[in-house]
Amino acid sequence: MEEWKNWRRFYAVIAQANLCIQKLPQVLEKDIRYNEQNMKVDIASVRFLRALAYFYIARIWGDAPLISDVVDNDFNNRQRESQARILDFVQQELVAAAAALPWNYNGQQPEYLGVYYDQGGSFWQSRIASKAACYAMLAHLNAWRGDYASCESYARLVYENTSLGNYTFAATASLTTETAGVFGGQNNGVIFALTADANFQESAAKGHLEDWTLSTPLVDKTTPDIFIPADSILQIFSEPNDQRFAISQSGAVTGDYFRNFTNPVPMFSKIKARSFTQEPLYNDFQSAIVITRYEDIVLLRAEALYYLNDISNAVVYLNTIRTRRGLTEFDTQTGGNVLTAILKERQRELLGEGHRWFDLLRNQRADLYSGLSKDQIQAGAALWPLAQSTLINNPSLQQNSFWK
Numbered sequence: 435m436e437e438w439k440n441w442r443r444f445y446a447v448i449a450q451a452n453l454c455i456q457k458l459p460q461v462l463e464k465d466i467r468y469n470e471q472n473m474k475v476d477i478a479s480v481r482f483l484r485a486l487a488y489f490y491i492a493r494i495w496g497d498a499p500l501i502s503d504v505v506d507n508d509f510n511n512r513q514r515e516s517q518a519r520i521l522d523f524v525q526q527e528l529v530a531a532a533a534a535l536p537w538n539y540n541g542q543q544p545e546y547l548g549v550y551y552d553q554g555g556s557f558w559q560s561r562i563a564s565k566a567a568c569y570a571m572l573a574h575l576n577a578w579r580g581d582y583a584s585c586e587s588y589a590r591l592v593y594e595n596t597s598l599g600n601y602t603f604a605a606t607a608s609l610t611t612e613t614a615g616v617f618g619g620q621n622n623g624v625i626f627a628l629t630a631d632a633n634f635q636e637s638a639a640k641g642h643l644e645d646w647t648l649s650t651p652l653v654d655k656t657t658p659d660i661f662i663p664a665d666s667i668l669q670i671f672s673e674p675n676d677q678r679f680a681i682s683q684s685g686a687v688t689g690d691y692f693r694n695f696t697n698p699v700p701m702f703s704k705i706k707a708r709s710f711t712q713e714p715l716y717n718d719f720q721s722a723i724v725i726t727r728y729e730d731i732v733l734l735r736a737e738a739l740y741y742l743n744d745i746s747n748a749v750v751y752l753n754t755i756r757t758r759r760g761l762t763e764f765d766t767q768t769g770g771n772v773l774t775a776i777l778k779e780r781q782r783e784l785l786g787e788g789h790r791w792f793d794l795l796r797n798q799r800a801d802l803y804s805g806l807s808k809d810q811i812q813a814g815a816a817l818w819p820l821a822q823s824t825l826i827n828n829p830s831l832q833q834n835s836f837w838k
Contacts, residue, residue: 436822437821439818439819439820439824440823441494441820441821444487444490447483448488448501449504451480451483451484451487452502452503452504453504454476454477454480455484456503458473458477458480459473471547474534475536475546478530478531478533479563481528481530482527482535483563485571486725488500488524488527489521489524489575491520492517492520492524493578493792493795494818495818495820496517496814498517498520499512500515500519500523511830513830514831521575521578524575525576528572529568531563531568532568532569535563535564535565535568536564537565537566537595537598537600538555538558538559538598539553539554539558539562539564543598555600557620559621559624560620561619561620561626561629561722562626564599564625564626565599566592566599566601566625566626567625569588569591570589570730571725572584573586573588573735577734578792580796582738582741583738585734585735585737586735589731589735592728592731593731599625600622601625601727601728603729603758604622604623604729606677606689606758606759608623609678609691610704610706612706612708613707613709613720615707616724616727617704617705617707617721617722618707619631619722623728624722624724624727624728625726625728625731626725626726627724627725627727628725629720630707630721632709632718637709637718637720638719639717639718642720644707644708644719645659645717645719646659646660647659647661647702648702649701650694652701652703652706652708653717657699658699658702660702661699661700661702662692662702667692667695667700670778670785671689675762676759676761677759678691678782678783679691690703690704691704691785692704702785702786704786705786706721707719707720708720723788724787729783730789732751732754733751733752733776733779733784736748736749736750736752737776737777737780737797739751740772745766745772748776749764752764752772752775759782759783777799800816810836814836814837815836817834817836818834819834819836
């Protein structure tokens with residue numbers, strides 16, 4: 435846990451981004467093979483990644499040092515800026531990046547004409563920043579801030595430009611396919627992902643979600659380290675005919691989100707992008723961290739429309755996902771609260787993808803599921819504590835209030 439509390443990896447990304455932004459104009463001056471078109475897109479991509487890192491820092495730790503210049507030795511003296519100030523910076527960076535980035539890298543977009551680094555558009559699909567990736571994160575940013583009018587506007591841009599961005603709804607089967615599906619990272623159902631492609635030596639035997647969630651027969655481990663109890667699974671997947679996971683009255687299991695369901699500890703098998711060798715068994719995990727995909731933004735738009743009191747259209751977008759997964763359309767007369775239905779559909783569709791906690795926090799429902807009281811959350815319990823090494827290295831920092 436001490437390692438997970440440390441924001442060092444995020445700031446390592448930020449430091450490299452700051453260095454790229456400073457040095458790329460110098461590369462343009464000195465390398466005749468480099469051109470201004472490349473530089474503009476490269477800098478925009480780097481600004482997107484820096485903004486993404488800061489967005490996670492702000493949601494996880496709250497206030498934090500805001501560093502947008504190249505730092506040599508004075509990082510440890512930087513004081514924390516407010517979460518609001520960091521989110522302002524994220525918004526500014528994403529808007530600037532969106533203006534310079536193409537919808538896709540097919541070489542026919544006005545922001546980038548020609549072949550990008552000798553690879554066609556399909557090579558870059560979902561694994562590099564794009565207009566859609568920026569607008570998707572702007573939709574999330576504004577939802578987090580409670581500005582649902584802006585959230586809906588950015589989500590609509592993503593929704594209405596699928597042909598330009600070359601992304602689409604993911605087939606249910608592709609959610610659980612081992613390497614060629616959504617979690618291979620390079621997939622038309624994905625808007626942006628951080629890939630771990632074995633072809634480029636990015637895969638690893640440790641550190642991936644699968645290392646904690648898989649068990650026999652997929653890996654040589656009797657019981658997974660992390661699991662969802664069977665009763666919780668049944669509460670989440672409580673409707674019949676769900677293609678992701680369902681149990682019939684006769685006890686037959688369909689869908690591949692879970693395996694070994696009759697065992698005391700079920701296995702979460704949705705994400706399992708891996709290669710392996712036998713004798714002895716060695717796993718090489720290569721699942722991508724899917725930051726955002728089309729279904730995420732469609733359901734986020736439904737959430738925004740709910741808060742904008744456009745309930746009928748909120749239900750339309752909710753049902754767009756439900757019917758694709760084998761569920762009946764949501765009925766406002768019998769289905770209960772619309773927002774609850776949207777959040778539950780986000781839970782089912784995006785299970786294991788890192789959205790649920792942030793969904794609960796921004797909708798002020800974390801106390802209903804986490805064991806934390808509203809008073810504790812108000813006092814800062816939803817923020818992660820800072821690692822002791824972080825506090826030691828930077829004496830100007832103080833521990834988050836709840837964890838002092």
